[in-house]
Amino acid sequence: MSWIKEGELNFLERIAANILKAGPMPKHVAFIMDGNRRFARKKNVDRQEGHMQGFNKLAETLRWCKHLDIQEVTVYAFSIENFKRTKDEVDGLMELARQKFLRLLDEMDNLKKHEVCVRVLGDLNMLPLDLQQLIAKAVVSTKHHNKCFLNVCFAYTSRYEITNAVREMAWGVEKGLIKPSDVSELLLSECLYSYNSPNPDLLIRTSGEVRLSDFLLWQTSHSCIVFQSVLWPEYTFWNLCEAIIQYQLNHKSIQKARDLYQEQQSLQQLEADRACVAEQHQGNGKPADSKRRQEALEQYSACREERVHDFLQALKHKRDLFFSDLSSQAVST
Numbered sequence: 001m002s003w004i005k006e007g008e009l010n011f012l013e014r015i016a017a018n019i020l021k022a023g024p025m026p027k028h029v030a031f032i033m034d035g036n037r038r039f040a041r042k043k044n045v046d047r048q049e050g051h052m053q054g055f056n057k058l059a060e061t062l063r064w065c066k067h068l069d070i071q072e073v074t075v076y077a078f079s080i081e082n083f084k085r086t087k088d089e090v091d092g093l094m095e096l097a098r099q100k101f102l103r104l105l106d107e108m109d110n111l112k113k114h115e116v117c118v119r120v121l122g123d124l125n126m127l128p129l130d131l132q133q134l135i136a137k138a139v140v141s142t143k144h145h146n147k148c149f150l151n152v153c154f155a156y157t158s159r160y161e162i163t164n165a166v167r168e169m170a171w172g173v174e175k176g177l178i179k180p181s182d183v184s185e186l187l188l189s190e191c192l193y194s195y196n197s198p199n200p201d202l203l204i205r206t207s208g209e210v211r212l213s214d215f216l217l218w219q220t221s222h223s224c225i226v227f228q229s230v231l232w233p234e235y236t237f238w239n240l241c242e243a244i245i246q247y248q249l250n251h252k253s254i255q256k257a258r259d260l261y262q263e264q265q266s267l268q269q270l271e272a273d274r275a276c277v278a279e280q281h282q283g284n285g286k287p288a289d290s291k292r293r294q295e296a297l298e299q300y301s302a303c304r305e306e307r308v309h310d311f312l313q314a315l316k317h318k319r320d321l322f323f324s325d326l327s328s329q330a331v332s333t
Contacts, residue, residue: 026201035207035231115147122156136326
């Protein structure tokens with residue numbers, strides 16, 4: 001099945017969509033697409049067929065999101081923990097991924113038509129080289145599209161992502177791009193795989209499990225989280241509507257928590273900058289008056305922001321180069 005499923009909503013779905021869109025709508029929705037294997041057992045088919053039906057449901061869900069003006073979707077496609085499954089199942093999932101990314105490359109005109117940008121978040125080095133190359137080619141080929149965004153978390157866990165972000169900051173310090181005092185929660189957020197995306201407004205997990213399974217732990221600290229009992233291949237438009245209603249009912253409290261967190265982050269950064277300025281002037285004495293103290297603080301903050309900006313640009317270049325090199329290998333083979 002195609003990644004982008006064409007087709008309009010039916011009459012009742014259009015009515016429901018218009019009603020929902022009158023309220024606050026999530027712009028970024030994340031899915032833990034759980035229940036493929038249980039669906040296979042329920043239907044007495046093999047696991048691979050369950051995973052195939054799960055992908056088909058993703059294509060259908062992306063169509064619903066498009067009609068609901070949900071601009072960004074992030075899905076948990078393959079956890080690092082999934083490598084612990086049987087070799088046959090892991091090999092089957094890798095082969096399914098090969099088929100689907102080949103199909104995606106064949107559909108490039110359709111992706112361009114809808115301006116869909118595909119990103120893959122995770123450690124691609126854990127995957128077979130040919131799959132890495134296919135994924136990189138898909139990412140590079142769609143990176144300039146900017147209307148819809150699909151983030152596929154593959155060979156991913158959140159703790160691994162956070163650990164990698166810490167390594168990236170350590171690399172920046174080692175290269176002299178940033179100082180240890182520049183490290184902060186805000187900078188760590190910018191070093192995550194998801195640095196291009198706003199945090200999800202809504203996280204949905206299917207199959208009745210009520211845990212996050214190491215998915216977007218950092219990014220969903222102020223998101224609406226909805227657990228639904230339906231198995232992923234059986235997910236419906238109405239299940240999605242139910243989750244969006246939960247988001248709308250909790251929107252004010254979520255937004256208040258986000259605003260408060262941003263204020264706290266700004267205050268923490270200001271206090272950190274003041275502490276650094278005070279430390280710099282310990283040996284020479286502090287500035288004589290409040291005006292000079294303020295000037296010193298503003299100068300330090302401007303220098304820090306420039307350092308951080310240059311570091312993030314260098315980090316982006318390093319990541320872009322990784323994908324472009326892999327993509328060019330795919331072209332040449």
